Amino acid sequence: xxxxxxxxxxxSGACVRGVFIVFAAVLISKMIIQEFRNRTxxxxxxxxxxxxxxxxxxxxxxxWMTFIAMTISHIVVIFGFIGxxxxxxxxxAISLTSNDVLAEIIKVIMFxxxxxxxxxxxxxxxxRKYSTPATIISSLLIVSVTCQSIxxxxxxxxxxxxxxxxALIALSFVVLAIRNIDHIDLD
Numbered sequence: 001x002x003x004x005x006x007x008x009x010x011x012s013g014a015c016v017r018g019v020f021i022v023f024a025a026v027l028i029s030k031m032i033i034q035e036f037r038n039r040t041x042x043x044x045x046x047x048x049x050x051x052x053x054x055x056x057x058x059x060x061x062x063x064w065m066t067f068i069a070m071t072i073s074h075i076v077v078i079f080g081f082i083g084x085x086x087x088x089x090x091x092x093a094i095s096l097t098s099n100d101v102l103a104e105i106i107k108v109i110m111f112x113x114x115x116x117x118x119x120x121x122x123x124x125x126x127x128r129k130y131s132t133p134a135t136i137i138s139s140l141l142i143v144s145v146t147c148q149s150i151x152x153x154x155x156x157x158x159x160x161x162x163x164x165x166x167a168l169i170a171l172s173f174v175v176l177a178i179r180n181i182d183h184i185d186l187d
């Protein structure tokens with residue numbers, strides 16, 4: 001089945017990250033895009049709270065929800081594979097020390113953080129026409145590019161620089177969205 005544990009970690013990491021990029025796009029669509037499209041955000045903007053703070057808080061909430069859910073899910077998947085390996089022998093020999101598991105958990109946290117921030121890229125596409133389909137389709141395009149596996153031990157998402165670069169791009173889109181929030185006319 002699998003040659004070693006790194007194959008399991010690479011494949012499970014790509015799958016979990018792909019699922020939660022789409023999850024973040026759905027959250028963006030529900031919490032931000034639909035409110036702009038249906039103009040229910042006007043109620044929120046009528047409060048004496050700055051528009052930038054409202055949007056920033058929503059985006060931080062999306063990032064934290066995605067990060068926490070992605071980290072927990074990935075750790076559960078890793079321990080599930082380790083447990084299933086002891087029953088079904090998916091890899092010929094598995095020798096994991098506590099240092100290996102700790103190193104993998106640190107890697108999971110690091111990748112989850114960068115991926116949860118990078119999952120904000122669909123905000124840019126959704127805010128252009130306040131389109132839910134554009135938001136979700138753009139997340140699927142990101143997943144198809146970053147989470148594809150080329151061979152058993154390689155995935156673009158396993159190179160930390162790719163999610164990090166996507167996170168920087170996402171942060172620039174977020175800064176632009178927050179900066180332009182005062183200029184958006186919903187009437």
